[in-house]
Amino acid sequence: MTELVPVLSANWDQEQSWKHASYVKGGGYGALKKALGIDKADLVQMVKDSGLRGRGGAGFPTGMKWGFLPPDDGKPRYLVVNADESEPGTCKDIPLMMANPHVLVEGVAITSYAIGCNHAFIYVRGEVVHVYRRLLQAVREAYEAGDLGKNIHGSGFDLDVTVHAGAGAYICGEETALLDSLEGRRGQPRLKPPFPAVAGLYARPTVVNNVESVASVPAIVERGVEWFAGMGTERSKGHGLFSLSGHVEKPGQYEASLGITLRELLEMAGGMRGGKSLKFWTPGGSSTPIFTEEHLDTPLDYESVGAAGSMLGTRALQIFDETTCVVRAVTRWTEFYKHESCGKCTPCREGTFWLTQILKRLEAGNGTEADIQQLLDTCDSIAGRSFCALGDGATSSIISSVKLFREEYERHVTEGKCPFDHAASALFDYTAASSTSEPTTEEAHA
Amino acid sequence: MTYDESTLTQLTADAEQIVSRYPVPRSALLPMLHLVQSVDGFVSPDGIAFCADQLGLTSAEVSAVATFYTQYKRRPNGEYQVGVCTNTLCAVMGGDEIWKRVSERVGVGHDETTADGKISLERLECNAACDFAPVMMINWEFFDNMTPESALSVVNDILDGKPVKPSRGPDAVPTFKEVSRVLAGFEDGRADEGVGAGEPTLAGLKVAKDQGWTAEGGAK
Known part of the structure; x- marks a missing residue:
């Protein structure tokens, strides 16, 4: 039996866990003080050795990302924390920041010191106001306590942190779209290379890290590389x-x-x-x-x-x-990608539109056998053909569900309707009769 | 621009403060659009002109940004933005039925506002609270584990002019304009209200404590 290991979540049930005083009482900001006495290059090496990989989805080694920054040329370099958590199903960073924003702020301070950054940004999605309040307060408290600002704890290291609210766009979770958005533009992905490490925010060297990745840094500094690397598997540590x-x-x-x-x-x-x-x-x-x-x-x-x-x-x-209709689930995800496609690349913009048309037809029982193949062909035209991974992501649930549940797609065609009772999937009782006129998002999101 | 002098003075002072947070002024545009919404209740033509003027952009450049993001409203928004999550997970768990009942009760559809300007309705995309499904957001505050009855009760309270309290958030939901000011980066003193974590947030921690599992010596 694998045991749970509360590290980031360990203090979430404490009284006012989001306050500076509560965080410090549990040993918070001790790692920052320790880190400020360590050589920057050694800190980067420490995170490399820990095996920490990006917790935002891609899994790229965090220390290596830091190490990609070119040598210091005396001009600004930036840390940008990706707190734009919007991927359907993903709900970890938001509760983390609500319950314990200071572990992120401490991680930001340590990371900034390690990479030579004097102005860091936390880009949080705009649709979580209470989380934004807690972050604003946490940063203010940290300044007041001398954990941020000028000459932090007498080290000579200066750091400003700006907490920035987005305005509702899933695509801004893509790191280069996030940078464009933070620069006050439409959030559209950039062609890579150059990667952000070379030309990121304001075309300066930039590290973009996920909330959970950055929040994992203080414990690595505090408890050591061996402790962290002792958890997990050979190549997926921690x-x-x-x-x-x-x-x-x-x-x-x-x-x-x-x-x-x-x-x-x-x-x-x-x-x-x-x-x-x-x-x-x-x-x-x-x-x-x-x-x-x-x-x-x-x-x-x-x-x-x-x-x-x-x-x-x-x-x-x-x-x-077992009560869930996979065609219904996949259709709704696909509508999401269609709504959130930024429109920059034709395969994604047009492809997600057509996928939605076909899926809605199939879900309603108006599709044909040929539609199923058309779905797969359309996915073929999208995957790998756009700047960023949004288009690829849109095809994942379609391709995998057709492979695993093809007969369920076919039943929608042969029976001319959805064979499932949607009410049976809900957490509360209601009669299926009242659910027959389910609204479509088609016109809603047009 | 048709702002009166005191409004313009306040807006200008706020905008200066926002710009001072960034090394490059244009980065202030997103928070400034939230600021405009805190005054006008939407991204008004005046607000666009104001942002353009402050940042040395054309109004076309500002509009191009404003129209990209869902939270910026192009028409006067309701005092309360009521969103029901109908992305897959919430929809399957009952969000579709909640949406239907709420929409019937309020009498408007997606991206529409009631005639009295009280409520704007929205079919929400995932709001990162899937372990609390089905979820409803009012002015971007969390209403967790909704049922049609609990959702309608909240909506009825809004229509009756009563304050409503989120599951995780401040003691009462502020108005759309008030929340927009927070999103522009101005604290409203409500950060300490409400809980730190909901029950699902603590589910794993509870299991670990019951079992006596800690991370002290690393995992087993």
């Missing part, structure tokens, strides 16, 4: 938040070492709702190919999930039981 949602008895945040399995997590979460059986799930958000009960014992680390045909992503485990 701890991470696993977010269980959907048809489970106790959905929520479960912090464990990487490599835990869904079977283990489900047991801790009280099993499937009402003892029903698991039908499909996402290992890392809606952009990752879906899994079934066959994958209950797949270790949830970057390599094992990849070898099984999906991606660890953000460890956003959306769990659906």
